[in-house]
Amino acid sequence: MTEHLTLWHSIDRTRWFLLPSDMAFPEGAFKLQNLIGKEALIDANSLTPFEVTEHQARRIAKDQLGETLDELKQGTDEKLAELRRQLDEKDRTPVREDTTVTPNAEPALLDLLKKLPGVIGNSLSGEENRVHAARTAMSDLQRRLKDAGIDLDDRLTSFPDRLADLRKDAEAQRAATNEPPSDKQ
Numbered sequence: 001m002t003e004h005l006t007l008w009h010s011i012d013r014t015r016w017f018l019l020p021s022d023m024a025f026p027e028g029a030f031k032l033q034n035l036i037g038k039e040a041l042i043d044a045n046s047l048t049p050f051e052v053t054e055h056q057a058r059r060i061a062k063d064q065l066g067e068t069l070d071e072l073k074q075g076t077d078e079k080l081a082e083l084r085r086q087l088d089e090k091d092r093t094p095v096r097e098d099t100t101v102t103p104n105a106e107p108a109l110l111d112l113l114k115k116l117p118g119v120i121g122n123s124l125s126g127e128e129n130r131v132h133a134a135r136t137a138m139s140d141l142q143r144r145l146k147d148a149g150i151d152l153d154d155r156l157t158s159f160p161d162r163l164a165d166l167r168k169d170a171e172a173q174r175a176a177t178n179e180p181p182s183d184k185q
């Protein structure tokens with residue numbers, strides 16, 4: 001209802017009017033002001049059908065404020081989404097024309113360096129659930145690196161299995177030579 005209506009008040013704020021935005025009123029001596037401070041001189045008699053009580057005016061102003069805040073929030077959300085999209089696009093754009101490496105490569109490589117000791121430890125643990133955790137970590141890292149322009153094919157994801165196989169081979173070799181297992185693993 002208030003979409004094309006504007007709330008106006010007398011300068012002393014004792015009278016309130018809900019006026020159609022697209023309607024032209026005859027000029028007069030009665031001074032009005034809207035909620036954003038715009039003033040107008042209008043014939044007082046032409047305003048009578050549009051007069052509302054102060055209580056109604058407050059309710060209308062509250063509703064209009066809510067609508068305005070919703071529109072502002074929606075506009076802000078849309079702008080933030082657009083900025084996120086632009087940042088994501090920039091992060092996926094190669095740093096130079098002669099490479100596929102993107103700005104995301106540095107954090108992906110740092111993450112690899114941070115997680116590598118845990119991957120090695122889990123891979124050599126001999127426990128299948130920890131080897132599986134190492135595989136999952138390396139798979140996630142490989143995907144991040146690939147998204148950043150560094151394609152390591154399956155070498156990264158097979159690393160935990162290769163380490164686990166080395167451990168199994170060492171255990172098998174020890175068992176074959178009847179060598180007691182080492183306390184340092």
